[in-house]
Every structure is written in structure tokens, then in C-alpha cells.
Amino acid sequence: MNPTDLKKPIHVMKFGGTSVATPSLIQNAAQRIADRRKSGVHVVCVVSAMGDTTDNLMSLARQISERPPNRELDVLLSAGEVQSMALLSMALQEIGIAARSFTGSQGGIRTDTQHSEARILHIDPDRIVSALAKDEVVVLAGFQGHDERDEITTLGRGGSDTSAVAMAAALGAELCEILTDVTGVYSADPRIVDGARQIESLGYDEMLEMANLGARVLHGRSVEMARRFEVPLVVASSTRNTPGTRIVGKETDMEKVEIRAVTDDRNVKKISLVSVPDTPGVAANIFGALGELGVNVRLIVQAQSHAGNNDITFVVPGDTHIDQQQLDDLVKQVGGENWIVDERIALLNIIGEGISREPGIAGSIFRILADQQINLDLISSSNLVITCVVSEEDLVRGTRALHEGLIETDAS
Ligand code: ADP
Ligand code: ASP
Ligand code: MG
DSSP states (O other), X not given: OOGGGSSSOEEEEEEOGGGGSSHHHHHHHHHHHHHHHHTTOEEEEEEOOSTTHHHXXXXXXXXXXXXXXXXXXXXXXXXXXXXXXXXXXXXXHXXXXXXXXXXXXXXXXXXXXXXXXXXXXXXXXXXXHHHHHTTOEEEXXXXXXXXXXXXXXXXXXXXXXXXXXXXXXXXXXXXXXXXXXXXXXXXXXXXXXXXXXXXXXXXXXXXXHHHHTTOTTSOHHHHHHHHHHTOOEEEEESSSOOOOEEEESOOSSSSOOXXXXXXXXXXXXXXXXXXEEOSTTHHHHHHHHHHHTTOOOOEEEEOOOBTTEEEEEEEEETTOOOOHHHHHHHHHHTTOOEEEEEOSEEEEEEEOTTGGGSTTHHHHHHHHHHHTTOOOSEEEEOSSEEEEEEEGGGHHHHHHHHIIIXXXXXXX
16 A cells, blocks of 8 residues: 555654653653644654663673674664554553554665664555554654664664654655654754754754754754655654744745854864875875775865975764774875874854855854854864864853854844
8 A cells, every 4th residue: 555545644753762761751742642643644653762771772782792793782772762662552552542563674664784874775664554544553663674684773873863754755744743852943952052042944954964063953864864855844842832943945035144053063083194295196095095994074174285295184973983003004005194083172063054155254253262262173164054173171162152142142
């Protein structure tokens, strides 16, 4: 059966870890789903593991093995979401709603073979559509799938958002709601900045930058997928009935440049290759080698050349595995002097479409940081974002000052 043969529209409702952390929160989620179903739609809910379950499972694995085998780690971590899906399905049945839970694999989520960071290749939602046709609520375990060998895979931390959007795309859902412990997407992390404002709606591109640059409220890949398949996406509270934030294709003000958010990301480290020859092909060799090591490079800065040599610096995610031997080999391969790794840095990002073409914005940003005596280590800019690399201890102060100076002072 095809999803388009169903008589009612489909809503995907994703509940994050803190929103299913206790039995009473699971019951709250069930009630919310029941209410939605009453409004005349089919509901597919996607669940994360309860509270800190994923962290706790990870720590159990590390107590057994310093480097747990990837396959077994995925089997273990996937258990968190399996626990939630069964409990939510029970809670629904307890209040008289027909429901059925599905693991990622039972829900037809096929991924590549890359354990712990698997990508979704294809979804075969047959079983899910059959359950919906019987008017059952579907409860799907987020964050997991299965590969071509039928091995369990996981999608990377925070990946349940991506499961939800992918399923919404595969089913042609009318709405995909990410229900969480904040009331929507804010102009900064509301846990850090008291004056952070909820954003009513923002474009996929701006949201994608925010997600990739520290606003963990949405998994970056979920936004990418929502944009690609034009999935109507809303971030809202799991416990309060407030409107939330809509992520949309296009904003209405055609050319207005507006600073939308300041995000902070401390989960990064900086690697500098010192005094490498300033000749064609060096950067290609460096980043080619890093690509082969599977290193995901976030920002690259090449300093001015001095006496035929220069420094090449790049920022990578904090959990990147690159050891001393690999760095020694890299420096040797390109004829450089040495390398330096700095883990005590962080990214401060100012986001808004058209931001770097608007005269004066960069100056205001740097003035605000200078007034705070915050030193800028590196700077990069694009049409959507200006990123400042600062020392980790300046991150919170810098985030608050930028938010206050750029967003709170804007009366609109
Ligand atoms: P879930 O468990 O529901 O997936 P997450 O912890 O992954 O929830 O994401 C929600 C958290 O994201 C919030 O508690 C908030 O602290 C954080 N966050 C960071 N930046 C932002 C932002 N700009 N807007 C909203 N929340 C943000
Ligand atoms: N439970 C997983 C995690 O903690 C996936 C998720 O919550 O989205 O990362
Ligand atoms: Mg999350």
C-alpha cells in the first residue's frame, strides 16, 4: 500500500530524550498524540532514548572496553530508543489508542554501513503504512536503522531528528514536529542567554547554519533533509501548547538583512600546520590526506606567506580522532615544520542571510568583542554567517555580549 492511499494526512511527532525521560512524561506524550489523532490525522511518533540513557549506555561500554567494537556499540546504543518506543506504545494502549512500535529496521530505514554515523539511503515504509491503514498510531525508534547486511546502525548523536524528518519525507507527511524541552528555536541558547527570543519562523538555510554551528535543538542533517524534500518542519515544546518555530523555504522580507541568532560551539579543536611551503598542491595534499582519514574540516584559514612558507590552520569537530603519528606524517608529507593542536577554542557564530554584505555588521561584532577584551583567534565569513574563533573561557561572555549588542538592542 502507498502512503498516498491513506485517507487522512500524516503528522510526524518527534519526542526528544528529556521529553520522554520519566513514565509521567511518556504519559504526557501519549496524551498529546491522542489529542492530535482526534483532530483527524494519522500520527507517526518518533522517540529518543529516555533522558541520559544514551550517555549512560556509552559509559557502560567504556567501562568494559576502551575502544568498543563499532558494531556492538550500535547494538547497545540502539537499545535506548527501543526501550522508549515500547513504553510509549504501552502508554498509548493504556489510554485506549491502538498503537504499534517499530525499531528502525522494522520501520524500513536502510542506511549505509558506517556504524555510529550512518547515513539513511532509503526508506521502505510498507509496514508503517499498513499499521496506519489499520488506524494504529506508529511509534518508531529514532536514531537507528539497518544496513544491507541487516546490521543495526545508528545515525550519530542527536540523530532522532533526522529519523523523524526522513520518515516524514518518505510518507509525504503534512507536518513534522520536533517536540522538545524548549518552546522553539531561539536567537541564542536560552540556557546561556537570558534575553534570548523565540524566533517565529526562519529559513532552512539559516536553520542549517545554526544547527551545524552549535544550536543543538535540531540535528543538522535533519534540516538538510527537510530542505531537500521540502518537509514542513516545526520545533515546539513537548509539554506546552504554544506555537513553536516554523522552518520554512523562504522568508517574506525579500532583501532585508537581519541578524537572526548567535550560536556557540565549544565542541571543536584547532589544528595548525606550521611553516608549510607556499607552493601549489600543498593544500590539496593536506586536505586530501585528511579526507582519507575521514576528518570533517569545518573552517580553514591560511595565513599570509613569509619567506615562502605559511601556516595552515583548520578547525575540526571536538571528537575527531587524529593521533600524533598521523599529524607527524601529514607535516612530513607536505614539508612543514611542526603541528599544534589547541582544544581550548570555541566558535562564536552570528547568523543571518546576507550578513557579510551588510556594511557595518562586521565592525559592530568586532567592537562588541573588543569591549569585552575578547581576542579573536580566527575569523571567517559567508553570506549566512560570521564565525569568530575565540578562547573557550570567553565563549559565554562573548555570546551574551553579542546577543545583547546585536539582537536585544534591535527593537523590531
Ligand atoms: P532533545 O532531547 O529534545 O532532542 P536537545 O537537548 O537535543 O533536545 O535540544 C534542545 C536543547 O537545545 C535546549 O534545551 C537548548 O538548551 C539547546 N539549544 C541550543 N541552542 C538553542 C537555540 N538557539 N534555540 C533553542 N534551543 C537551543
Ligand atoms: N538518543 C540519541 C542521543 O542521545 C539520539 C537522539 O536523542 O536524537 O544522541
Ligand atoms: Mg536533540
